[in-house]
């Protein structure tokens with residue numbers, strides 16, 4: 001059958017899936033709702049598992065050239081203004097996990113994947129093509145677009161994000177779970193970052209019901225600021241501009257050294273974070289889910305996009321192994337991905353409660369446990385996540 005594989009969504013997951021599938025010889029058409037393909041102007045952290053994926057996708061060198069290589073993950077106590085612990089990302093880390101840890105501008109990451117797609121004759125990219133739903137029979141799946149058009153494919157991959165329309169039909173579940181955590185993002189020129197905070201680190205300041213993350217971006221020209229306040233916000237929000245005073249409201253109780261980060265941020269935008277309880281029915285005949293459409297997560301393990309890329313690599317690998325045959329291939333993909341991604345979703349929630357936002361004795365206990373770990377302990381803790389290339393389905397160690 002010559003019908004292409006249809007992919008709903010041209011985000012990081014959808015483009016990675018297009019590259020991975022085309023690399024196995026499958027023709028692909030990406031259907032993106034927006035009028036232009038792109039990403040928001042903020043940063044993203046990439047574990048070594050993301051770099052394993054880049055290599056499989058054939059964009060390893062270009063992605064490496066865009067990244068900033070932070071030399072540690074640093075956990076700070078936002079009340080005391082002091083370091084709790086750090087994870088060294090140097091030689092020993094890279095040797096153990098066979099790749100580095102890095103941070104990158106989302107636009108650069110998306111651009112790397114997009115260029116790879118544009119250069120591949122097996123990949124078609126369509127914008128202003130919102131997928132509303134699908135029908136299928138023994139021969140093919142037909143995607144229904146918002147403009148009334150229908151498109152026939154051998155498979156349909158729903159990579160259409162948190163509010164996925166494909167998922168609505170595959171899983172038929174309720175809307176995403178609103179976490180009540182409000183995140184504010186800002187990107188500033190490096191010279192506006194106080195000199196004593198210009199650390200070559202992905203830094204997390206953890207305080208009661210709030211935390212702050214910052215790291216350098218784009219060849220050290222920018223700093224990415226992401227600050228989160230657990231204020232029980234009831235409704236999902238995405239990318240809404242907010243005033244400096246509103247951001248500050250959640251951080252008045254923390255140490256001045258941490259609080260100054262709120263003051264230096266500019267043009268803050270707000271998101272109310274959502275995730276979903278893990279489910280296992282990601283597949284309906286010729287249709288499967290991928291990335292946030294399948295397993296949206298809070299960002300506290302910095303793994304949502306990494307998992308989407310792992311999904312892409314795994315999907316292409318197992319479909320190839322099954323000769324493109326959909327029933328066995330999609331089911332094998334689902335089996336390999338469900339537990340690993342569920343662990344990321346559930347562990348991200350737990351980290352929010354026990355590491356990012358506790359107070360009082362709970363926070364003291366966090367500090368005692370985290371400070372007591374050796375570098376070897378940290379590397380062992382992270383083995384299941386960073387040691388895998390997404391193909392072995394590793395969810396335990």
Ligand SMILES: Cc1cc2nc3c(=O)[nH]c(=O)nc-3n(C[C@H](O)[C@H](O)[C@H](O)COP(=O)(O)OP(=O)(O)OC[C@H]3O[C@@H](n4cnc5c(N)ncnc54)[C@H](O)[C@@H]3O)c2cc1C
Pocket residue numbers: 008009010011012013014031032033034043044045046129130131132159160161162163164165166183226271273290291292293299301302303304305306307308
């Ligand atoms: C504050 C924050 C920080 C984060 N930090 C990190 C991090 O450091 N590291 C990390 O790995 N992850 C991080 N993540 C998670 C990461 O951003 C997401 O998991 C990842 O972008 C998901 O990619 P995706 O392609 O699955 O979905 P999306 O990025 O949501 O892409 C979906 C695409 O589908 C399109 N679309 C939507 N509906 C339709 C439709 N019906 N038809 C066609 N197209 C459609 C959309 O326009 C979009 O282009 C973070 C998330 C947040 C909120």
